[in-house]
Amino acid sequence: MSKSLKFIEKNKIVSVLDVRTGHPLSERLVELGFVAGEAIEIVHEAPLSGDPIVVMCAGTRIALRRDEADLILIEEHKEAEGTAR
Amino acid sequence: MSDSSKILVGLVGHPNCGKTALFNVLTGLRQKVANYPGVTVECVESDLRSDLGHPLRILDLPGAYSLNPHSEDERVTHDVLLGEMGAELRPSVLIVVLDATNLRLHLPIALEIRALGYPMCVALNMMDMASATGMKFDLGALEQLLGCRVVPTAATRNEGVPALAEAAAAAIQPQFDKSAVRWTPSTREQIIARRRQVEDILRRVVVSPGHPAQLTAQIDRTLLHPFWGPLILLAVIFSIFQAVFNLGAIPTDVLDGLVSAFAAWTREKLAAGLLTDLLVDGIISGVGAVVVFLPQILILFGCLLLLEDSGYMARAAFLMDRIMGRVGLSGRSVLPLVSGFACAVPAIIGARSIQSPEQRLATILVTPLMTCSARLPVYTLLIAAFIPNSLVAGIFGLQGIVLTSLYVAGALSAFAFAALLKSFKLTGSSGYFLLELPTYRLPSLRTVYRGLYERARAFLIRAGTLILSIMVLLWAISTFPRPPADATQSAIHYSLAGKLGSVVAPVLEPIGFNWKISVAMIPGFAAREVLVSALGTVYAVESENSEDTSQLTERLKEDWSLPTALALLAWYIFAPQCLATFAVMQRETRSLRWTVLSFGVFLLLAWVAAFFTFRIAGVFV
Numbered sequence: 291m292s293k294s295l296k297f298i299e300k301n302k303i304v305s306v307l308d309v310r311t312g313h314p315l316s317e318r319l320v321e322l323g324f325v326a327g328e329a330i331e332i333v334h335e336a337p338l339s340g341d342p343i344v345v346m347c348a349g350t351r352i353a354l355r356r357d358e359a360d361l362i363l364i365e366e367h368k369e370a371e372g373t374a375r
Numbered sequence: 376m377s378d379s380s381k382i383l384v385g386l387v388g389h390p391n392c393g394k395t396a397l398f399n400v401l402t403g404l405r406q407k408v409a410n411y412p413g414v415t416v417e418c419v420e421s422d423l424r425s426d427l428g429h430p431l432r433i434l435d436l437p438g439a440y441s442l443n444p445h446s447e448d449e450r451v452t453h454d455v456l457l458g459e460m461g462a463e464l465r466p467s468v469l470i471v472v473l474d475a476t477n478l479r480l481h482l483p484i485a486l487e488i489r490a491l492g493y494p495m496c497v498a499l500n501m502m503d504m505a506s507a508t509g510m511k512f513d514l515g516a517l518e519q520l521l522g523c524r525v526v527p528t529a530a531t532r533n534e535g536v537p538a539l540a541e542a543a544a545a546a547i548q549p550q551f552d553k554s555a556v557r558w559t560p561s562t563r564e565q566i567i568a569r570r571r572q573v574e575d576i577l578r579r580v581v582v583s584p585g586h587p588a589q590l591t592a593q594i595d596r597t598l599l600h601p602f603w604g605p606l607i608l609l610a611v612i613f614s615i616f617q618a619v620f621n622l623g624a625i626p627t628d629v630l631d632g633l634v635s636a637f638a639a640w641t642r643e644k645l646a647a648g649l650l651t652d653l654l655v656d657g658i659i660s661g662v663g664a665v666v667v668f669l670p671q672i673l674i675l676f677g678c679l680l681l682l683e684d685s686g687y688m689a690r691a692a693f694l695m696d697r698i699m700g701r702v703g704l705s706g707r708s709v710l711p712l713v714s715g716f717a718c719a720v721p722a723i724i725g726a727r728s729i730q731s732p733e734q735r736l737a738t739i740l741v742t743p744l745m746t747c748s749a750r751l752p753v754y755t756l757l758i759a760a761f762i763p764n765s766l767v768a769g770i771f772g773l774q775g776i777v778l779t780s781l782y783v784a785g786a787l788s789a790f791a792f793a794a795l796l797k798s799f800k801l802t803g804s805s806g807y808f809l810l811e812l813p814t815y816r817l818p819s820l821r822t823v824y825r826g827l828y829e830r831a832r833a834f835l836i837r838a839g840t841l842i843l844s845i846m847v848l849l850w851a852i853s854t855f856p857r858p859p860a861d862a863t864q865s866a867i868h869y870s871l872a873g874k875l876g877s878v879v880a881p882v883l884e885p886i887g888f889n890w891k892i893s894v895a896m897i898p899g900f901a902a903r904e905v906l907v908s909a910l911g912t913v914y915a916v917e918s919e920n921s922e923d924t925s926q927l928t929e930r931l932k933e934d935w936s937l938p939t940a941l942a943l944l945a946w947y948i949f950a951p952q953c954l955a956t957f958a959v960m961q962r963e964t965r966s967l968r969w970t971v972l973s974f975g976v977f978l979l980l981a982w983v984a985a986f987f988t989f990r991i992a993g994v995f996v
Binding site: 311313314315316317318319320321322323325326333334335336337338339341342344348349350351352353354355357358 | 440441443445477479480483561563566567570587591592595599601602604605689692693694696697700706730731807808809810811812813
């Protein structure tokens, strides 16, 4: 079972593995740049609840709820790599 | 209107590619713009500026990330390109507008459109910003890889526009058969393949990647800060309202004075008689009462256009999404709901950008509860007449507090209604929120100006047609039939309006409305703001001598009790008194059931609110 972006902490750079299918936004997420191998990072969390979040992906800032972030399967890097971009 | 013999060029691109700014510089500010009925504000067409030398028409299509539509506005673009909106709306050539600073995101739609087979050229827009960060492209290579002309442009600086017009004209293929265009939704594999292709293109085309600007990240650190972010948002909203009411009051007062003076002058110059009454009481005062609110509407829309164009609106949506989500709405509902403070009609159309159909429906249904500017004349009149201009706690004006409470009550009831819809599982079971936060940029004044011009035009046309006809009709039914020679009561008693008023009176009597309010209410169902002039008409006609509307306040004070006035204020928070709102609601939801249901719910809410206000206030007075 792969990890999703949902519970990844802020400012940690991770890589996209895949986007789950079956959600109305699945294909749109791929169109916005969530494709395998892309380095992404949560750069902002909404006040109080920390939901929604802003994700930096391929030079684009994308705001989404944690439930949508759950569609994005990711791989954590083995060690801290500094800024990937 | 534009000349339909000219070839139609479609502008296609993402929501944040600067497409509308480009449209404005291509067509010029003085060009007439055609809004398509049924497609309205998001799909505008205009002739190419004549000094650019090509007989073309430009169609600005709603922003879309791809041809796979994920919202109603993207569907419009999809339908227009595939001829589902009819052949005459279908462009012969396309200009694909790309943001040069973010080609990885923007290039895929160019590839998708090229695959459709449309003759096209590319506007590599925002080149000024790309150059400023040191980005350099091999345009020749890009043209070769895309198989079409690529023109660098900077719409906000008016750069590259003649070359773009030239490229669009050169791309025309007379033998191109647009009816042969076929499209199938892209599969995941195709989307990924296109992205790989984009990476490949970028490797060959980007000479220097430049240093991505850090400004947006820096601004976001403050504007999206967990503590400062919400505070700044509140301050922004507060400032907008201050601007609308304090700044807007000045031109409103001037206009009001002009209308009264014009009405008095007309009455003086013309012989007394029926026709003069119609002109002064019906037309000048009636239409004038509405037109005086134009400055406030324009200030509100101007602020919203500035926020939208600068990129801040998306941040507001992000900050508000959580609260919106609680009641089954989305962060994307923020713009429509705030626009609802000006007018529900463009607000409901604006809900098209909401991706989830259920969240969109909920947004449309609750928007009419936001206090639109048409309620303002009614609130202003009643507050001036019945609420003492005293201070509370030494600093806050009581009148201001009442007005603010009415706005808050409207917004809260919108939230409550949304929550109700959600709890009945009517909407909101599958909500989501996904939004690109665009790079901040200085708003284009041309875009704001154009937007305001269009709003003002629509507003004045409405005042000159719908409201004018209502006022004439109202004047007629409150004047005829004329009272008999041995009349013992005032003239309006014998008129058709008087009879209609007495028919509705039993329903409105329990909530404290007398028959005169009932009469004025009837045309008020077509448009709220009409109530003020309708009351003016009813009271003026009744007393057989008409003075300007400022004296209406005095008349109402003598005639109404305080509970009646308060009940009318409460009624107006909810009452579904706007034909245009329900017409557009029906069109946008394509559901008569929802339209009728919401009309019924609002009417019931209005009655119940007025009833309790009247009864409770009656205990104290």
